[in-house]
Amino acid sequence: MSNDPLTPYGNKPMVTPIVNAVNYEYSSFEVLRQITDGEIDGYTYHRDDNPTVRAVEKKIAALEEAEDCIICTSGMAACTMVYLTYLGAGDHLIIFHDVYGAHYKVSLILERLGIDITWLDAREGHKIAEHIRPNTKMIFCESPSNPLCKVLDIAELRKEADKVNALLVVDNTFATPYHQKPLSLGADIVVHSATKGLGGHNDLMAGAIAGSKNHYDNLWFTRQAIGTTLDAYSGSLLERGLKTFELRAEKMAANAMAIAKYLSSHPEISSVYYPGLKKDAGYSIASRQMHNGFGGVLAFDVGKSQEDAKIFISELKVICHAVSLGATESLICIPYLTTLLYMPPERRTVFGVRPNTVRLSAGIEKTEILLEDLEQALNRLKTKPALQTRIDVAQKSPKGRGSNYADLRI
Ligand SMILES: Cc1ncc(COP(=O)(O)O)c(C=O)c1O
Numbered sequence: 001m002s003n004d005p006l007t008p009y010g011n012k013p014m015v016t017p018i019v020n021a022v023n024y025e026y027s028s029f030e031v032l033r034q035i036t037d038g039e040i041d042g043y044t045y046h047r048d049d050n051p052t053v054r055a056v057e058k059k060i061a062a063l064e065e066a067e068d069c070i071i072c073t074s075g076m077a078a079c080t081m082v083y084l085t086y087l088g089a090g091d092h093l094i095i096f097h098d099v100y101g102a103h104y105k106v107s108l109i110l111e112r113l114g115i116d117i118t119w120l121d122a123r124e125g126h127k128i129a130e131h132i133r134p135n136t137k138m139i140f141c142e143s144p145s146n147p148l149c150k151v152l153d154i155a156e157l158r159k160e161a162d163k164v165n166a167l168l169v170v171d172n173t174f175a176t177p178y179h180q181k182p183l184s185l186g187a188d189i190v191v192h193s194a195t196k197g198l199g200g201h202n203d204l205m206a207g208a209i210a211g212s213k214n215h216y217d218n219l220w221f222t223r224q225a226i227g228t229t230l231d232a233y234s235g236s237l238l239e240r241g242l243k244t245f246e247l248r249a250e251k252m253a254a255n256a257m258a259i260a261k262y263l264s265s266h267p268e269i270s271s272v273y274y275p276g277l278k279k280d281a282g283y284s285i286a287s288r289q290m291h292n293g294f295g296g297v298l299a300f301d302v303g304k305s306q307e308d309a310k311i312f313i314s315e316l317k318v319i320c321h322a323v324s325l326g327a328t329e330s331l332i333c334i335p336y337l338t339t340l341l342y343m344p345p346e347r348r349t350v351f352g353v354r355p356n357t358v359r360l361s362a363g364i365e366k367t368e369i370l371l372e373d374l375e376q377a378l379n380r381l382k383t384k385p386a387l388q389t390r391i392d393v394a395q396k397s398p399k400g401r402g403s404n405y406a407d408l409r410i
Pocket residue numbers: 074075076077100142146171173174192193194195196205206207324
């Protein structure tokens with residue numbers, strides 16, 4: 001019989017065990033030395049590493065074709081770890097407006113630390129050369145972007161980054177590794193909100209950062225220092241999500257494509273943003289750098305006003321009015337009122353988002369059910385009198401959740 005209680009008689013559990021230990025009893029001083037000298041991959045303290053989480057890191061590294069991956073507590077923790085690891089006072093960061101709204105808050109903190117930031121519209125990605133400076137240390141982007149699914153040419157960004165030896169960091173949350181492998185296109189580091197498609201069931205928060213062994217070491221240093229290590233239970237949920245990840249990604253992309261095509265010819269929809277549509281500005285680049293489809297998220301403008309978008313969403317029966325994306329259930333929200341709340345109102349629309357822009361993350365439901373749901377909600381839009389106009393909290397007052405975007409330059 002094996003000494004290991006988890007593998008008596010050598011039978012291995014079919015899932016990675018959830019190891020909730022904070023600390024580990026050293027088997028000898030020699031083992032302690034080997035671990036601290038980095039000779040062996042041992043476990044000592046949860047903030048350093050956890051075996052359940054480490055197993056998942058290896059799986060995500062394989063998906064992204066990376067040498068290694070480091071997992072942390074959320075997508076924003078992952079992005080912030082990347083900033084804190086590689087940027088310092090006097091460095092210049094180029095970032096696109098078309099990233100998840102919370103980056104705006106993080107940018108206020110980075111500015112306080114002396115980092116210079118240039119914000120660009122992803123539609124101007126080809127003009128990035130005009131903004132590169134000798135001290136540009138990092139270019140951070142999403143492609144397709146949040147929420148308008150704009151596409152950036154990752155290989156072209158690589159060429160620009162090379163001019164000043166800057167790091168190219170790509171948030172691959174929207175695309176997922178099923179559709180896009182940024183490292184193979186020239187990115188140095190890939191980040192994920194693993195809360196989204198990788199986890200996929202609306203039941204965990206996690207972030208992942210994939211890249212070379214050297215980046216793993218640097219980011220591990222930061223994670224251990226600041227303590228953004230994921231708990232083992234969430235790690236286990238993430239591992240379970242990964243088992244069906246490719247199946248889900250395939251279905252979500254097929255649903256998103258069907259929805260995008262359907263909405264493109266609907267009279268109540270003025271614009272559809274989805275790189276899988278031939279008429280989309282991002283189509284040709286996306287066709288080159290994405291595969292197996294174009295991802296499960298799209299955006300579109302409903303009716304003529306935010307009130308129209310609210311009526312439409314309120315009428316949906318299957319698609320859930322909620323933030324987040326990449327889940328088994330289809331999710332819909334108005335970014336102006338939700339994911340962009342982190343920004344002052346005047347900033348939310350500078351890169352093309354409108355008050356009536358809606359973001360839809362297709363789930364894995366039957367396509368016909370989703371199309372029927374959209375159709376009946378859009379039909380109601382034609383007949384229903386406008387809801388009584390409410391002034392949104394975020395527009396009216398900087399108090400409460402609306403103060404998410406408060407200027408932190410104190
Ligand atoms: C593209 C993208 N990156 C990062 C994040 C942040 O992830 P998390 O909510 O896990 O911190 C989000 C959240 O929606 C996102 O959509």
